[in-house]
Amino acid sequence: MTITKNDKINTDDATKALNTIMQMERTSLQQSMPPIWFGVLMALAMGILIFTIAAGLRDYYVFPIIAIPLILAIRSKKTQVSPKTISLGVTGKTALFSLIVTFLALIAGGRFFMEVYKLTWSPIVAGIIAATLVYLLSVGERRDHLKKINGE
Amino acid sequence: MPSEDFNKIIHAPNRLQICSLLAPLDDAEFQFLRDSMSVSDSVLSKHIKQLEEAGYVKQRKENLDGRQRTWVFLTNSGRSAFSGHVKALKSIVAI
Numbered sequence: 671m672t673i674t675k676n677d678k679i680n681t682d683d684a685t686k687a688l689n690t691i692m693q694m695e696r697t698s699l700q701q702s703m704p705p706i707w708f709g710v711l712m713a714l715a716m717g718i719l720i721f722t723i724a725a726g727l728r729d730y731y732v733f734p735i736i737a738i739p740l741i742l743a744i745r746s747k748k749t750q751v752s753p754k755t756i757s758l759g760v761t762g763k764t765a766l767f768s769l770i771v772t773f774l775a776l777i778a779g780g781r782f783f784m785e786v787y788k789l790t791w792s793p794i795v796a797g798i799i800a801a802t803l804v805y806l807l808s809v810g811e812r813r814d815h816l817k818k819i820n821g822e
Numbered sequence: 823m824p825s826e827d828f829n830k831i832i833h834a835p836n837r838l839q840i841c842s843l844l845a846p847l848d849d850a851e852f853q854f855l856r857d858s859m860s861v862s863d864s865v866l867s868k869h870i871k872q873l874e875e876a877g878y879v880k881q882r883k884e885n886l887d888g889r890q891r892t893w894v895f896l897t898n899s900g901r902s903a904f905s906g907h908v909k910a911l912k913s914i915v916a917i
Contacts, residue, residue, distance in 0.1 A: 679828075679833070679914065680914075681914060681915055681917065684911045684912075684914040684915045685915055687833065687838060687911050688908070688911050688912065688915065690835070690838060690839060690842065691838065691842040691845075691908060691911075692842075693842075694839050694842030694843045694858070695842050695843075695845060695846050697843060697858050698842075698843050698844070698845070698846045698847050698850070698858075699846050701850075701854065701858075702846070702847055747886070750850065750851035750853060750854035751847050751849070751850040751851065751854055752847060752848040752849045752850070752893075753847060753848065754846055754847055754848050755848055818846075
């Protein structure tokens with residue numbers, strides 16, 4: 671047993687404490703990992719939002735707009751934790767900006783093909799692409815969480 | 823940058839667990855902390871109060887569905903102290 675420089679605890683105690691910390695941090699990370707249903711519901715809501723805007727269905731915008739904060743609230747209530755918010759760096763800001771631009775392009779594209787070429791299914795395709803993007807993002811977030819939990 | 827300081831307040835087993843659970847989060851519900859640590863409400867309250875007195879955690883109350891929910895979070899000084907404590911433990915293990 672090594673007496674430490676501050677004579678308060680030995681290496682065994684310190685190792686035990688570090689193990690406890692790791693175990694508890696894993697518990698929190700597991701709890702804050704976005705559930706699969708959350709990714710699916712967010713993807714559905716975003717897909718429907720992009721579809722309704724692209725199709726010009728103004729009376730229906732409100733439903734996905736109400737659904738998104740509701741889904742976030744249900745997640746917070748169910749998981750009992752709020753994941754740590756990170757301040758966005760340049761890469762994060764660029765990624766967010768690109769995502770917004772992609773959504774706007776999907777809306778514009780869906781509307782353009784519907785109005786100019788009379789392709790009535792184009793807003794549906796735009797909605798499906800948006801939903802797929804959101805779902806893939808949620809899968810990526812789950813993967814990041816799993817990496818942290820496994821200490822990679 | 824947090825200094826490498828062994829922290830007696832944080833090092834007590836239950837308080838170490840509270841800080842470790844809160845560190846990767848913005849905040850957590852009282853019930854989650856209690857269940858993860860397998861302690862009673864009163865034990866958890868006592869330790870949260872001690873951390874609160876040291877300025878390491880804060881609580882906020884929220885009313886939902888007629889029930890009061892308590893959320894606990896680490897303050898900036900709590901995060902810094904916990905990070906310093908972890909560094910101190912790692913340096914002890916490395917000796």
